[in-house]
Amino acid sequence: MSETTATALKFAAGIILAIVLVGISIMVFTPAADSAKSVTNDFTNNTTELQDQKxxxxxxxxVSGSQVINAIRKFKxxxxxxxxxxxxxxxxxxxxxxxxGDELTKVDTDLLNATTNTHADYINxxxxxxxxIERDSNGVIRAIKFNQQKQN
Structure with missing residues (x-):
């Protein structure tokens, strides 16, 4: 009978030890998971900011008119x-x-008229x-608007 008691005590000690280890694991890894989520969110925000930086x-x-023309060429x-x-x-x-609105419609990208000084679309x-910059309702950059300043 003493062997049965010793086996039962070992079994109970093993169960208690397992429960304690699981509890410690939960206490250690839960804050780590929250930190990982925070780091992931920060990384995503930084990636989005870098993509929008251009x-x-x-x-x-x-900006000057030459920078406007260069921007159009850059994003062509x-x-x-x-x-x-x-x-x-x-x-x-x-x-x-x-x-x-929220719609982008592809248009002509020809800069010939923008560089011909007798044309109405000429960019000085x-x-x-x-x-x-203009954003859509989802916060995504969809347009850049250049408005020429009036000459004095």
């Missing part, structure tokens, strides 16, 4: 993903895509433009 450099800045491979609206003293024209390289 557009954010135009947010609430003043992204037709349908980003629109560029240029308002000069004579006209307003969308390049790469037209952004209205030495003109100064106020730049701003």
């Amino acid at each position: 557009y954010l450099m135009y947010d609430n800045t003043v 491979g992204q037709e349908g993903e980003i629109g560029v609206e240029v308002t000069t003293g004579k006209s307003t024209k969308w390049y790469l895509a037209n952004f209205t 390289p030495s003109g100064m433009f106020d730049a701003e």
Whole structure:
């Protein structure tokens, strides 16, 4: 009978030890999981910010007409993903895509008229433009708008 009692005590001690180990594991790994989630969220935010950085450099800045033309050329491979609206003293024209509401519609990307000084769509390289970005209702950058400043 003493063997049965000793076996029962060993079994009970093993169960108690297992419960204690599980409790310690939960206490250790739960905060680690929360930290991992926090780090993952921070990483995602940083990745999004880095992806948007190429557009954010135009947010609430003043750029020259040559920088406007360079921006259109820079984003030319992204037709349908980003629109560029240029308002000069004579006209307003969308390049790469037209952004209205939450919709992007791919448009002509030809810069010939923008570089021909007799055309209404001409972008004066030495003109100064106020730049701003536009986001859709989901917070994604969809357009950059350049508005030429009035000459004094």
